[in-house]
Amino acid sequence: MESHVFGLLVWTLIGGTEYLHIPALGWVMFVSVFYWVLTVILFLIYLTMAHTRIPQIPWTILGICFNGSASVLYLTAAVICAISLNVAIRERYYFISWVASTIFASLAMVSYAENTVVNFKSWRSKSEET
Template sequence: MSSPDDSGSTIPSGCSVFVSFPELLMLGEFVFGGLVWILVASARVAFVYDQGWVMFVSVFCFVITTVLFILYMLGVQRCSSGWTVVDVFYHFIAAVFYLSIAVLQATDTRAGLYYGKTYRINIAATVFAFVATLLYTIHAISSIVRWKTSS
């Protein structure tokens, strides 16, 4: 007979989300993704359509990461199977999206006619976008390893 904790999900729940390795990265993804969002929103932009994509990705990933983190804390992954696949899929897509906006932000910062404070804000947004890309990539790889070892 299986226990209630034996649902096949290897994603932790409750307060253990704060101490498990891949889920701990979600806090960094939340912080650095939020910083990208705030910095891009506060700077004057030369390439409006490019910055629209940057804002969409940063806000989308910020919201979905927050929702997933709360759901994992509540233990929703223990009620049904398939959450490890959701975790892998989301973090892989987020890593690809963040790589696209990090490169786009770097290109626009280099090509734009920014001076002074706006230039520094865009450089900081670029650096934080690359840090968020790294965090999402590490989380995606860790989620793939967890998914493969659990099946």
């Protein structure tokens, strides 16, 4: 759940600035908004227990793939944010927002990576039972 909050913070912190002056931050916005929307959708699916009505989908493997891809892409987003800070030094007004977005992108990456490990352990324990 914290990955959802961190992702929201990333795109709101960047979205509130003139990030279009640094084209690489467009990638960060894409990653954060894309995974935020998908995380909300998956959260609602689990909250409403809709996943129990669709047993054809391997939810644990879906979680591994989703969280794993989010980890990797948030890693690229955090690195891009960090590299973009050199340009942001000239734009002193936005520097703090971009530093904070770098930190929250890193926290989102760690959170998604932790969820990947949890889903993998769950999948492995289910495969060992059969």
